[in-house]
Amino acid sequence: MFSAKKLAESSSSSSSSSVVGLPSEYVYLKNNSDEKYIILDDEEAQNITIPTIDFSQLISSNSSDRSKAIQQLGHACTHWGFFMLINHGVSETLREELLRASQSFYDLPEQDRKQYEGGNILDPIKCGTSFNVNVEKNLLWRDYLKCHVHPRFHAPLKPTGFSKIIETYCKTSREIVGELLKGISISLGQEENYIHKVINYESGFQIFVINFYPPCPKPELAMGLPPHSDHGLLSLLLQNDLQGLQVLHNCKWIPIQPLPNSFLVNTGDHMEILTNGKYKSNIHRAIVNNKGTRITIGAAHGPPLDDTFGPATQLLGEHDLPLYQAIKYRDYMNLQQSNALDNKSCLDHVRI
Secondary structure (H helix, E strand, O other): OOOHHHHHHHHHOOOOHHHHOOOHHHOOOOOHHHHHOEEOOHHHHOOOOOOEEEHHHHOOOOHHHHHHHHHHHHHHHHHOOEEEEEOOOOOHHHHHHHHHHHHHHHOOOHHHHHOOEOOOOOOOEEEEEOOOOOOOOOOOOOEEEEEEEEOOOOOOOOOOOHHHHHHHHHHHHHHHHHHHHHHHHHHOOOOOOHHHHHHOHHHOOEEEEEEEEOOOOOOOOOOOEEEEOOOOOEEEEEEOOOOOEEEEEOOEEEEOOOOOOOEEEEEOHHHHHHOOOOOOOOOEEEOOOOOOOEEEEEEEEOOOOOOEEOOOHHHOOOOOOOOEOOEEHHHHHHHHHOOOOOEOHHHHOOEO
16 A cells, blocks of 8 residues: 555665655645745744633533633634643543554554555545545645544454544544533524534534654655645544644744643634634644654544535524535535645635
């Protein structure tokens, strides 16, 4: 199976300059939008206050603490579409087990992973490289595993225990997102279960993704994931110790250095559609490095795949018109997954 991991291993074990360099098909071609944004360095980024939500306050029985957290949550969704989540109750043990298991999956013999390669875009388990090699002009320095985990759970049987760890984590992440959606509902002036009811959250779609970015011989020329927004309502991300996430904010690429044991959370395209543009989806990207393997684990949460979804009536003002067409979630995902990632190009298809 062709993969960035395999290429990185060939590069590290070879003295041939043709292998040590970056193959031309992996050289990322920048577009006009890439050139117009400022890239902050780590020192400059330290002067920017990243929104941070204390989950323990969000679910607190103390009305003052909860009100404060909901206000902060609404501000983060309005102005950033991104925040760090702390005190969420997920143990470091589970997080570390998940990261180790993720590495173990990529250490499996090639034949054990090959069975999940190719196939249809929305296969319940799919393993591959780049994003969509069928439409991309240049490849991304990234391998991935995608699993549909709700309402039906799917995961590889190997390595031993891998499926159980994923299932435990995904159940926990759904509970966290459920509480976040309650806070967001209140921040939008609705009762706490408003979004749950509108999107039928209990039957909603959840996808689990492991991104594997091996060390790159020429990281300045390659890209892990280009600028894009996520489908769905909210995505939770955890990662190992290597940084690489950059968030676009006020025309600046901000490198994110997560607080210890925090989650990174971003709003997706369907949050923007649901709120008719009040809470916009966040554009972000993943850069690569030559120091070591970066692993990120994402869990995206949305409505049921076969539900048609548009701006929520109660979130439209008296004189507001819908800014987005209603679309079946499955059709939206097919649209995104069958094209190359490019900022909000998928969302642009449903703008009115």
